[in-house]
Amino acid sequence: MLQKIKKEAILMGNEAIALGIIENGCNMASSYPGTPASEILSSIAHYRDAYGLKMHVEWSVNEKAAFEVALANSYSGCRSAVSMKQVGLNVALDSLMSSAYTGVVGGFLLVSADDPGPHSSQTEQDSRFIAMLAKIPVLDPCSPREAHDFIATAYELSEKYEIPVLLRPTTRVCHARQNVASGKLLKNKRKAMFSKDPARWAATPKFRLTLHKDLNKKLSLIASEKKLQPFFYKSGTSNQNNCIIASGVAYSYVLDFLTEHHLLDKVALCKVPMPYPLPDSFLKSITTKFHKILVIEETYPVIELQIHDRRNVTGRLSGHVPNAGEITPDIIYPVVNKFLNIHGKPLKQAKAGGQRPSLCAGCPHRATYFSIKKALPKAIYAGDIGCYTLGINLGAVDTCLCMGASINQAAGFFHSFKSTGSEAKPIVASIGDSTFIHSGITALINAVYNGARFILVILDNSTTAMTGNQPTAATGVRADGTSSSGLQLDKLLEGCGVTYIKTIDSYDVQGITSTLKDADTYTRSQNGGIAVIISKHPCLIGSKHKKTITVTVGENCTGCRYCITNFECPALVHENKKVFINPVLCSGCGVCVHVCPVHAIKVQ
Amino acid sequence: MSTQKQIDTQIVICGRGGQGVLFLTRLLDESAIMIGSKVISSETHGMAMRGGSVASSVRIGNYESPLIPSGEADILIAVNEHEVPFNMHLMKKDALVFVNSSIRRHNAIHAEKIARLLGSPMVTNLVLLGFASAHAGFPFQYAHINKVLQKISPSKALELNLRALTEGYNLATA
Known part of the structure; x- marks a missing residue:
């Protein structure tokens, strides 16, 4: 349980971000869990209670919902925070793109946590590129401390220019711990007030063009905001021949390296707090000041690409920094040594291997996957995102694309085989309860509507397990522990037009195996369709489980x-x-x- | 505030998801901050936590970044001995390595067995830390860690946690 912070405390990056949000008068925070961003919202909920603040805090059913709920709060003149992992921002992208045009009134902070590596994601995409695509400013913190301090800046910027602002921490910021000094607590005294302005809030395409022009003006002003300009670690270093430009945690690695090897006098170190928008003056002049420039950033070459004349610029784009994967000290140090013509001692290589992750002992998903594999060994197994992606270890997951894709892909496999007259195979889609609610429902409606036939197994463990057991809409509990009317999956399935619905305990291997065979027959029968089996058993983590048998x-x-x-x-x-x-x-x-x-x- | 001196130490803690690597990381972080040191550490979350290999780094001193470069770590605390080889590249030549192991060797203790005797294998990590704290080269003394543990332990687990730490320490000094 997080407590009120008097002066300083050691905080995880995500806690530091939550503290910054609490301190800056935010009255609404929303999120969908996803590593490495999950702890932001749960920490906000804890701090809210510790500080005795009035705030609406919610786990939304997906990132798009989280984004739009928070956006309306900012339309009403109040401060909002919406947080998610980077691939979650893909889900909210439609809303983001449009909100850049409409802008906001109350400060709108969007936190999208990137996962270079990737450690726990399907891509290592760079949210800073999404900021560029949407035309909104992005701040790139290099540590938990800076992530915390950036939040006041982000809210000021957002309100000054009436624009959503993106904070882009990476895994090594989110899950690092550091001493963080608390800031001033800004008491929120605002009342929600929505001023009607159809040309803005309900803009038709004609007005959208005007909004786009306004947005461009905002961006050029933001680019020259004094507080957020690229700056040199040591002033007066521009008489150096060489310069390293860095942002995010990569900047911290470079700084530690140059400090430790007493190289800060040998090379100019330029930090970029806001990689987009960058002022034209900087992008043009930086290359005239130095003979050689090395850009170090995660994960894509966002800053490097913006530099006008790249003849003497090296980085991820030029291939001098590896163009995929996390930047670690071991990756960066040889690159910097080479750039500075220093003969460094070779680094010891890490031994490959280690234990792969697997489902916990007693995990209900394991039992379900074992039954699926046993009942229908030749099926195509369309998988999804969650702990149960680890069903791959049991050979019961053939695909894993993104949230909710299992159902659409199962439908796609069905139509693909059918329309080409290929030999029909059983198709089994598996998806967790939280993921089903996140983006499986519309997929199921589509599959039913278009006449697909397959077996859908909903792995219902009544939680969002992978990210730390956050409640779902079906759990009947909200982010702050208050109770809500839980979503009833079986009724929802009926409403989608599914008639074959069976609920079985995941541990009942014989029951699930025979039902799967029966369901397979149903999908092939004359009046058959999609068969849904809800394999239900609570996740053992966080539930009051007692060992009853040996x-x-x-x-x-x-x-x-x-x-x-x-x-x-x-x-x-x-x-x-x-x-x-x-x-x-x-x-x-x-x-x-x-x-x-x-x-x-x-x-x- | 403790009487301990300012320090500059880099520690790696390794194990498997669920073995209390994160708790040890937090405990060492707090131990550092209690003596007024700067600290930055890094943890593994998400997919890696389902029983897979986990390693944390704790950098006490004037560091801005959370990861330890190869060959620069001073201490390794291995809650799972099978994880040692995957972290050795991070260690200095003369690094101190504390291992939970059934095999008798230098700086090794069968912490898991002791933890089980105390009532729960969940405190293996603290038995090992207590054991390490008795070593002259370890940056924090037993008494200091004991104080920090009292501060950050959930009240339900406090008694067992303290017993585990003490038992590890006593076995090292016996």
Whole structure:
């Protein structure tokens, strides 16, 4: 539980961002969970209570909803914060693009957390490019401390120019911890007030052109905002021959390297707090001041691309900095050494390997995937985004594109095979409850409407597990712990036009296996359609789970490793040609009893 | 405020998701801030936490960035011994390596077994930290960590946490 901060505290980047939002008079915060941004909203909820503030804080069902809810608050003259991971911004992109034109009245802070690496995402896209695409300013913090301090600046900028402002932290800012000094607490005394202005808030294409011209004017003024200009670490270093331009956490790595190796006098170090919009004067003149320039930034070459004359500029675009992957000290140091013609000692190489992540012992998803694989071994398995993407380890996930794609792709596979007269295969889509609510519902309506046939398994663990067990619209609990009327999945499915709906406990291997076979028959029958199976069992993390049974492995274990390979439970350990159960990890789900081909695993 | 001196130390903590690497990271962060030191650390979240390899870095001193460059870490705390090889490239030549291991070797303790005897394998991390804190080269003394632990432990876990830390320390000094 986060407490009120008197002067200074050690905070995770996401907590520092939350603190900045709390301190700056924001009265509405919304988000959809996603690594590395998830802790921003939960921290805001904690701080709100610790500071005794009145605020609306919500986990929205997706990023588009989060964005638009918060935007209306800013239309009403109040300060809003909406946070998400970078691929979440893709979901809210439609809203963002249009809101850049309409602008805002109350400060609108958009936080999109990038994931260079990527550590926990399907792309390592750069949100700064999205800011450029949408034509809004973006701040690129180099540390938790700076992320916190940027929030006051972002709100001022947003209100001065009536424009949404993007704060773009990366994983190493979001999940770093650092001493952060608290700021002044700005008490929010504003009342929501919506002034009707159809030419702006409901602009037709004709007025949109005017808004676009206004936006361009705003951008050129923002580019020359004094506070946000690129600056040199040491003033008077422009008489150097070489210059390194850096932004974000990459700047911190470069600064540490130059400090440690006493190189700050050998090269000019230029920091870019706002990579877009950059003033023309800087972009033109920087190359005339130095012989050689190296640009270091994550993850795409946003600053580098904007420099007019790139003949003496190197970076990710030129290939001098690797053009994919996270920038770490080990990546940067040799690049900087080479740039400065320094012969550095070779770095020790990391040993490849390590333990891959897997579903927890007792995870209901494992049981479901085992049943799917057993009942329909030849099916195409369209997967989705969540813990259950790890079903790939069990061979029950063939595709993983983005949130909600499993259902559309299952429909696509069906139509593809059918329209080409290819041999029909069973198709099984699997999606978690939170992801289904996020973007699976419209997909299902589309699939039903267009006559697709497949099996949809909703893995209902009643939470958003991967990102830290945030509640969903079906849980009946909100971000601040208050209760809401929970969404009823079965009724929703009926409303979408699905008639085959079965709900089964995920641990019931036999029940799910036989239902899957029955569902497969239904999808092929004359009046068949989409069959939906809700595989329901609460996630063991965060639920009050008690171990009620003890499972043991009998003498007849042949050590065939079938359970290890096909069930991959962390509690099953293969040692000295036999399988053992690690009693510490075992949750007592008893599902593995159905897995062993020689029935050696038994309930004690 | 403790009487401890200002320090400059870089620590790597490694293990598998769920073994308390994040808690140790936070504990060391707070230990640093309590003596008035600057600190910046880095953690692993998300997909990597489902039982996969996890490593944190804690940089105490005048650092602006959260990751430790290869060959510069002073101390490794390995809650899972299988993770040691994947982090050795980060260590200095003369780095101190503390390992939870059933095999008897230098600076190793079977912390998991001791934790289980104390009542929960969940405190393996603290047994190991208590053990490390007895070493002259460790930046924080047992008494200091004990104080910090009292500050940041959830009240339900406090008693067991303190017992684990103390047991690890006692075994090292016995």
